[in-house]
Amino acid sequence: MSRTPLDTVEHAAETPDVELPWAELGLKKDEYEKVVEILGRRPTGAELAMYSVMWSEHCSYKSSKVHLRQFGEKAPHSDALLVGIGENAGVVDVGQGYAVTFKVESHNHPSYVEPYQGAATGVGGIVRDIIAMGARPVAVVDPLRFGAADHPDTKRVLPGVVAGIGGYGNCLGLPNIGGEVVFDACYQGNPLVNAGAIGVMRHEDIHLAKASGAGNKVILYGARTGGDGIGGASILASETFDDAKPSKRPAVQVGDPFQEKLLIECTLEAFKEKLVVGIQDLGAAGLSCATSELASNGSGGMRVTLDDVPLRDSTLSPEEILMSESQERMCAVVEPEKVDRFLEICDKWDVIATVIGEVTDGDRLEIFWHGGKIVDVDPRTVAHDGPVYERPYARPDWQDALQADDANKLARPTTSEDLKAQVVQLVSSPNQASKSWITSQYDHFVQGNTVLAQPEDSGMIRVDEATGLGVAIATDGNGRYAKLDPYAGAQLALSEAYRNVATTGAKPLAVSDCLNFGSPEDPAVMWQFAEAVRGLADACQQLGTPVTGGNVSLYNQTGDVAIHPTPVVAVLGVIDDVARRTPVAFQEEGQLLYLLGDTREEFGGSAWSQVVHDHLGGLPPKVDLERERLLAEILISASRDGMIDSAHDLSDGGLIQAVVESALLGEKGARLVVPDGLDAFTLLFSESAGRALVAIPRSEELRFNDMCGARGLPVTRIGVVDGDSVELQGEFTLTLAELREAHEGTIPALLA
Amino acid sequence: MTARIGVVTFPGSLDDRDTQRAIRLAGAEPVALWHKDKDLKQVDAVVLPGGFSYGDYLRAGAISRFSPVMESVIEQAKSGLPVLGICNGFQILTEAHLLPGAMLGNNHLHFICRDQKLRVENADTAWTADYEAGQEIHIPLKNMDGRYVADQHTLDELEAEGRVAFRYVDFNPNGSLNDIAGITNAAGNVVGLMPHPEHAVEPLIGSGRTDGLPFFTSILKKLVNA
Numbered sequence: 012m013s014r015t016p017l018d019t020v021e022h023a024a025e026t027p028d029v030e031l032p033w034a035e036l037g038l039k040k041d042e043y044e045k046v047v048e049i050l051g052r053r054p055t056g057a058e059l060a061m062y063s064v065m066w067s068e069h070c071s072y073k074s075s076k077v078h079l080r081q082f083g084e085k086a087p088h089s090d091a092l093l094v095g096i097g098e099n100a101g102v103v104d105v106g107q108g109y110a111v112t113f114k115v116e117s118h119n120h121p122s123y124v125e126p127y128q129g130a131a132t133g134v135g136g137i138v139r140d141i142i143a144m145g146a147r148p149v150a151v152v153d154p155l156r157f158g159a160a161d162h163p164d165t166k167r168v169l170p171g172v173v174a175g176i177g178g179y180g181n182c183l184g185l186p187n188i189g190g191e192v193v194f195d196a197c198y199q200g201n202p203l204v205n206a207g208a209i210g211v212m213r214h215e216d217i218h219l220a221k222a223s224g225a226g227n228k229v230i231l232y233g234a235r236t237g238g239d240g241i242g243g244a245s246i247l248a249s250e251t252f253d254d255a256k257p258s259k260r261p262a263v264q265v266g267d268p269f270q271e272k273l274l275i276e277c278t279l280e281a282f283k284e285k286l287v288v289g290i291q292d293l294g295a296a297g298l299s300c301a302t303s304e305l306a307s308n309g310s311g312g313m314r315v316t317l318d319d320v321p322l323r324d325s326t327l328s329p330e331e332i333l334m335s336e337s338q339e340r341m342c343a344v345v346e347p348e349k350v351d352r353f354l355e356i357c358d359k360w361d362v363i364a365t366v367i368g369e370v371t372d373g374d375r376l377e378i379f380w381h382g383g384k385i386v387d388v389d390p391r392t393v394a395h396d397g398p399v400y401e402r403p404y405a406r407p408d409w410q411d412a413l414q415a416d417d418a419n420k421l422a423r424p425t426t427s428e429d430l431k432a433q434v435v436q437l438v439s440s441p442n443q444a445s446k447s448w449i450t451s452q453y454d455h456f457v458q459g460n461t462v463l464a465q466p467e468d469s470g471m472i473r474v475d476e477a478t479g480l481g482v483a484i485a486t487d488g489n490g491r492y493a494k495l496d497p498y499a500g501a502q503l504a505l506s507e508a509y510r511n512v513a514t515t516g517a518k519p520l521a522v523s524d525c526l527n528f529g530s531p532e533d534p535a536v537m538w539q540f541a542e543a544v545r546g547l548a549d550a551c552q553q554l555g556t557p558v559t560g561g562n563v564s565l566y567n568q569t570g571d572v573a574i575h576p577t578p579v580v581a582v583l584g585v586i587d588d589v590a591r592r593t594p595v596a597f598q599e600e601g602q603l604l605y606l607l608g609d610t611r612e613e614f615g616g617s618a619w620s621q622v623v624h625d626h627l628g629g630l631p632p633k634v635d636l637e638r639e640r641l642l643a644e645i646l647i648s649a650s651r652d653g654m655i656d657s658a659h660d661l662s663d664g665g666l667i668q669a670v671v672e673s674a675l676l677g678e679k680g681a682r683l684v685v686p687d688g689l690d691a692f693t694l695l696f697s698e699s700a701g702r703a704l705v706a707i708p709r710s711e712e713l714r715f716n717d718m719c720g721a722r723g724l725p726v727t728r729i730g731v732v733d734g735d736s737v738e739l740q741g742e743f744t745l746t747l748a749e750l751r752e753a754h755e756g757t758i759p760a761l762l763a
Numbered sequence: 764m765t766a767r768i769g770v771v772t773f774p775g776s777l778d779d780r781d782t783q784r785a786i787r788l789a790g791a792e793p794v795a796l797w798h799k800d801k802d803l804k805q806v807d808a809v810v811l812p813g814g815f816s817y818g819d820y821l822r823a824g825a826i827s828r829f830s831p832v833m834e835s836v837i838e839q840a841k842s843g844l845p846v847l848g849i850c851n852g853f854q855i856l857t858e859a860h861l862l863p864g865a866m867l868g869n870n871h872l873h874f875i876c877r878d879q880k881l882r883v884e885n886a887d888t889a890w891t892a893d894y895e896a897g898q899e900i901h902i903p904l905k906n907m908d909g910r911y912v913a914d915q916h917t918l919d920e921l922e923a924e925g926r927v928a929f930r931y932v933d934f935n936p937n938g939s940l941n942d943i944a945g946i947t948n949a950a951g952n953v954v955g956l957m958p959h960p961e962h963a964v965e966p967l968i969g970s971g972r973t974d975g976l977p978f979f980t981s982i983l984k985k986l987v988n989a
Binding site (some may be wrong): 181476590 | 774775777778780781784785799813814815817818819820871873874875876877903905907959961962964965967968969970
């Protein structure tokens with residue numbers, strides 16, 4: 012069998028009529044025609060490979076871009092923002108010369124196909140984004156969504172995902188400090204595996220993805236490049252260029268956390284010696300992405316010799332090398348006189364490093380293979396000038412009926428026995444039950460800086476040992492609320508994460524998001540997306556917390572059925588001294604329990620409506636961002652001044668969920684009374700936003716009340732920390748042992 | 764004067780910097796040691812920290828045991844150098860035959876991270892003198908391969924000679940034989956355990972207890988008073 016001649020730029024110019032498999036690679040006809048127009052000729056196979064991956068939905072945000080612009084346009088002014096949207100991750104000033112970078116990304120589709128590797132490489136990818144900014148990764152968080160807890164496939168997907176996150180993150184030495192686990196039948200064929208990471212650096216260590224300075228060397232380092240993670244390239248390779256090759260390669264990448272750990276240490280050592288001009292990790296679209304982004308963000312062009320890329324499989328074609336998503340690789344731009352030292356550090360850590368090219372003074376990205384030029388493009392056209400779609404969107408015709416199906420009309424418990432039974436039913440339901448079976452598979456101690464970890468309201472990491480400076484992160488999202496009203500749902504996700512950060516005593520600073528939706532080609536889904544983005548951008552503006560970056564995951568649907576719109580929002584906060592943090596657990600008997608905020612009859616999308624009635628309808632809780640801001644200020648002040656000893660945000664499951672969690676964690680019970688103006692049912696199960704439960708030492712009661720009164724935050728005394736049971740006066744008593752069995756037994760029974 | 768305690772960094776070590784911090788908090792001077800370097804820099808004691816050295820490839824600790832630094836550690840441990848192996852460090856010590864037995868995968872097949880209750884069984888080693896025999900402490904545990912096993916003869920010998928240094932109490936987290944969490948060699952200078960004392964040295968951090976600090980004050984006192 013003879014090899015087809017190398018498809019060089021020259022060859023492409025001479026053979027304009029050669030048919031290329033653009034459709035198989037996922038390009039639309041007009042997109043392909045645009046490539047031809049840009050180049051003034053047909054693309055080579057290698058160029059087609061690059062454009063097709065870089066112009067994919069995943070890399071180009073072509074459907075979401077027009078909406079995402081609002082995050083920039085409506086961005087509130089923030090002195091804390093050092094690097095905003097567009098880089099590998101946003102960077103926030105947390106004071107004392109420290110900067111923190113954080114980001115949340117999705118790895119949904121791979122995790123359904125191959126749960127362990129899909130989830131593991133999700134962690135690997137987000138961590139490389141963090142190191143690419145110049146920061147040492149200090150923690151990870153994992154917001155997860157699975158199908159129904161009792162569905163047989165959940166037992167395949169969940170343990171694999173959890174083991175993959177643990178297997179990778181634990182091996183990297185990153186404490187897992189937060190996240191969520193939510194079950195809903197809507198995620199049955201489309202689990203959501205979002206992964207977030209935080210990194211810490213000094214201000215002067217911020218690095219950006221750009222290749223500047225003609226003559227500077229481009230160094231590829233980390234794992235060898237293999238055939239994993241290639242989607243369309245196999246088609247390209249087997250159909251067009253060489254029939255004799257192995258045709259189908261796995262589309263899910265395989266991770267090696269040990270290699271990544273070495274990559275982290277060697278990258279940080281290179282940063283420390285100031286050897287790096289620009290840096291980019293190799294994630295989606297691999298070398299295509301790294302070379303085109305580095306080149307287009309810099310001042311010059313770039314020339315790369317693909318033959319120099321270390322390969323795991325010597326039969327790979329140049330197109331495959333460009334598209335491979337092999338994990339644990341990074342690309343650095345280094346001045347020529349520093350190359351030797353850079354390579355020395357890589358050698359110290361047993362990391363393979365190879366000079367594969369250099370920055371030129373031109374403006375083209377040129378890639379060579381076997382002496383022939385196979386790519387000659389303006390890198391901007393690959394990295395930034397992808398197609399932009401104004402996809403049609405329309406409020407779905409079922410939305411009115413859904414909102415009219417009011418949850419306040421559902422049958423409520425009529426007797427004390429019913430009320431008690433529903434409390435047990437709620438706290439033992441899969442979504443409200445303890446997730447410790449899952450979180451105990453993650454290391455939350457490593458690095459020795461973990462102040463708070465799940466099931467606390469937010470994870471908290473000490474940044475400076477001497478001063479106690481720390482950062483907190485919370486991730487939240489409620490797909491049920493967003494289904495009822497995507498605009499409000501996105502705002503409620505932000506409100507909850509913002510509140511969770513404040514509950515632990517930290518001041519919310521900035522936002523990252525992971526927007527998980529169905530197909531953008533469905534106008535109803537596109538409307539949900541547009542509404543959610545508009546809601547989130549508006550709320551971020553009002554709360555003064557800019558979006559610093561994030562990720563969009565579309566096509567989360569099976570057939571015509573999309574997942575609930577699921578915007579997951581991460582809020583990062585700062586605390587001056589972690590010694591002032593407020594935990595969830597009740598600390599001391601006799602302390603007074605106060606409910607902060609207003610409690611209304613709001614049950615639309617609530618956990619109660621799901622658990623007791625399997626119902627989703629009506630409207631989600633009312634959003635009040637000014638109230639959220641006031642509540643946060645009170646919680647932060649009270650924590651700083653030592654007025655509260657424990658605090659818990661109220662969200663899904665309402666007050667009773669919070670009381671039970673605080674009681675079980677503190678191993679102390681509570682006696683509650685129904686305050687005037689409320690009924691027992693509403694008190695326990697309402698999900699009104701802008702609320703928190705706090706425990707106050709008696710000596711601080713007056714001062715706390717005065718502060719809330721002066722600032723206009725409604726507070727209600729609802730009970731006292733006491734005994735070894737949770738009692739609602741005149742209604743029921745549940746011992747902590749009973750509650751523990753209900754709350755902690757569910758998940759192991761389903762999954763262990 | 765204070766003691767200089769070396770902490771070895773292997774490729775894939777994770778708790779090396781945490782261990783250095785614990786040594787510092789105890790009042791001793793931490794000294795970084797590198798796996799490729801035979802030179803122990805004249806330290807007074809060595810800690811092999813937790814992590815996944817060499818990715819746990821082949822078997823946990825199996826490759827690290829052959830690293831240059833271990834040649835020196837093995838040699839000097841035999842002539843009395845105090846050595847503490849934590850988690851992966853314990854695994855390396857068994858692979859190096861400085862301690863008997865071996866570690867298998869947890870009996871439930873999951874990674875487990877929890878605040879673990881232990882009983883100090885032997886308070887006469889270089890690393891446990893600041894505890895009292897029979898004292899119950901809480902130390903974080905986090906591992907995939909923590910199930911201690913040994914043949915019956917070895918177990919009998921460990922028990923008879925009081926060389927079980929720590930035992931799991933209330934809950935055996937990994938199926939270790941005789942609930943063994945840590946052991947010592949006959950001379951008492953080499954100790955290995957699966958739980959992580961370096962994660963229990965500050966009241967605010969991690970488990971929120973300081974039950975692990977006596978490991979580091981024990982060795983410091985021994986070295987300074989020597």
